[in-house]
Amino acid sequence: MYRNDTVLPFFGILFGVALWYMAYLDGEHIARLAGHTPEELSVGQLGLITFGIVFFLFGAIGYISAWLEGSELRPGKHEPPGGVVPMVVIFLLVLLLAGLSGLFVNAIVYGLTEGPVKPAFMGQLAAAILLVMTLLLVVFKKFFVPDEVLVEDEHSEVPW
Amino acid sequence: MNQNIERIEVYLDESNEPLQVLTSPPFKVTLDSSQIPDGPHTLRVVTTFKGGQTEEEIVEFEVDNLPSPFIDGIDDGQQVRGPVEFEIVTGDYAAPLARGGLSIIGAVLSALLVLGLVWFYFAFSPSAREIVVEKGAAPAAAAHEGAVAGDAAAGKELYAAQCASCHGQNAEGAFGPALAGAAIVGNAEQFNSIVKGGTGSGMPPFAQLSDKELADLRAYLGSLGGGEAAAPAAAGEVDPALMSEGEKIYLTSCASCHQPNGAGVATFPALAGNEKLADKDLVIDRTLNGKVPMPGFGDQLSDEQVAAVATYIRNSWGNAFGPVSPADVAAKR
Numbered sequence: 001m002y003r004n005d006t007v008l009p010f011f012g013i014l015f016g017v018a019l020w021y022m023a024y025l026d027g028e029h030i031a032r033l034a035g036h037t038p039e040e041l042s043v044g045q046l047g048l049i050t051f052g053i054v055f056f057l058f059g060a061i062g063y064i065s066a067w068l069e070g071s072e073l074r075p076g077k078h079e080p081p082g083g084v085v086p087m088v089v090i091f092l093l094v095l096l097l098a099g100l101s102g103l104f105v106n107a108i109v110y111g112l113t114e115g116p117v118k119p120a121f122m123g124q125l126a127a128a129i130l131l132v133m134t135l136l137l138v139v140f141k142k143f144f145v146p147d148e149v150l151v152e153d154e155h156s157e158v159p160w
Numbered sequence: 161m162n163q164n165i166e167r168i169e170v171y172l173d174e175s176n177e178p179l180q181v182l183t184s185p186p187f188k189v190t191l192d193s194s195q196i197p198d199g200p201h202t203l204r205v206v207t208t209f210k211g212g213q214t215e216e217e218i219v220e221f222e223v224d225n226l227p228s229p230f231i232d233g234i235d236d237g238q239q240v241r242g243p244v245e246f247e248i249v250t251g252d253y254a255a256p257l258a259r260g261g262l263s264i265i266g267a268v269l270s271a272l273l274v275l276g277l278v279w280f281y282f283a284f285s286p287s288a289r290e291i292v293v294e295k296g297a298a299p300a301a302a303a304h305e306g307a308v309a310g311d312a313a314a315g316k317e318l319y320a321a322q323c324a325s326c327h328g329q330n331a332e333g334a335f336g337p338a339l340a341g342a343a344i345v346g347n348a349e350q351f352n353s354i355v356k357g358g359t360g361s362g363m364p365p366f367a368q369l370s371d372k373e374l375a376d377l378r379a380y381l382g383s384l385g386g387g388e389a390a391a392p393a394a395a396g397e398v399d400p401a402l403m404s405e406g407e408k409i410y411l412t413s414c415a416s417c418h419q420p421n422g423a424g425v426a427t428f429p430a431l432a433g434n435e436k437l438a439d440k441d442l443v444i445d446r447t448l449n450g451k452v453p454m455p456g457f458g459d460q461l462s463d464e465q466v467a468a469v470a471t472y473i474r475n476s477w478g479n480a481f482g483p484v485s486p487a488d489v490a491a492k493r
Contacts (some may be wrong), residue, residue: 006262010267013424014270014274014275018275018278021275021278022282025278025282028282150230
């Protein structure tokens with residue numbers, strides 16, 4: 001039967017973290033050699049971080065699937081549990097999303113009128129907005145969207 | 161609990177025979193849905209109160225014990241020809257939940273192993289240390305290399321065995337250029353790089369020679385002539401004023417591609433240690449007319465300026481190919 005296994009996602013995340021750790025140690029190494037911490041990432045670090053992100057996303061998708069759908073997909077209609085707590089969580093996340101979006105627009109306007117805003121700040125803000133949106137979707141799907149599972153052949157070795 | 165309830169009868173579908181009759185609490189009913197067919201059903205609960213009054217409650221529900229088959233390989237309305245293969249798949253509600261996933265201990269051990277290996281590599285691997293040696297200790301190594309004492313006698317033997325066939329018995333030059341007193345002998349880094357890597361045209365690489373042997377060779381060749389100082393004399397006197405004029409033009413017009421130190425970059429060739437510069441006509445031609453992607457400077461520079469810059473590149477950074485005169489340039493225009 002179709003399974004949302006968490007073994008592969010675990011190793012995906014573990015290897016992702018290991019690659020980031022390598023990039024970090026590589027940076028320490030370079031700093032030791034150069035006598036100071038360079039402002040830019042080295043090409044090697046960029047490569048390690050990129051593959052780290054790929055592995056991490058692979059694992060995160062697996063874990064989210066397992067949480068949303070359970071470790072196994074049983075055929076039939078599945079009614080969502082609903083509940084007050086997820087509703088409150090969604091309300092808070094929407095507030096946070098509105099706040100972050102407002103801050104983002106404000107930062108653009110500030111950048112145009114008062115002077116440049118650090119690109120890293122804008123990037124982190126955009127990333128936070130996307131993360132909050134993702135969390136909203138995930139919580140909404142888990143607690144408020146009914147599901148129907150059909151019996152289907154398992155086509156792939158990858159379990160999600 | 162209501163004291164007025166006399167009995168409760170539970171009927172399934174249209175049956176007149178009650179499924180169960182309850183007369184005292186708890187009014188609990190167990191219905192085994194696996195004993196009734198899949199599909200819609202009705203549960204009728206008739207409550208009879210003391211005094212004869214009755215109340216009826218009807219609940220509709222659906223039994224789904226058997227999973228519907230799924231046809232894999234042929235779709236609704238699909239056109240087919242010839243033999244068609246399809247599979248009918250069914251799920252199993254009763255299948256036990258597969259136990260999967262890592263135990264906490266397994267997860268922690270794997271994490272420790274993987275992250276520990278990464279740390280171990282950076283902390284102890286000889287190849288990780290090599291990087292430290294290569295990059296961190298480069299200046300010290302270079303200084304040390306310069307300090308390698310060459311043995312002229314050993315160098316002479318080596319020269320006779322490996323070099324004399326091309327560069328002449330006494331390094332006076334033959335098929336290859338003269339090395340006695342050549343400026344390149346004074347430049348250890350360039351000398352070693354040419355000997356070990358070859359020139360790509362004419363001279364083969366001698367990568368098997370050790371640093372000590374290279375130092376021996378340089379000691380021997382250095383003992384033959386005056387080294388760097390003697391080079392211009394060997395190739396013809398170079399006017400210092402012409403060199404300084406040439407340097408100015410070089411830095412303005414040439415250095416952006418060929419680099420201020422003549423090392424070149426990307427597709428722009430190095431001029432330092434470039435043996436093609438020995439060909440005076442080639443240098444003048446390239447300076448005047450260029451060669452894609454290099455532009456020609458014939459209409460920007462006078463004969464004197466071209467001569468100055470040609471002299472400068474032919475006699476800088478260890479090059480010692482002698483001067484170029486304005487008359488040479490005029491002849492090539």
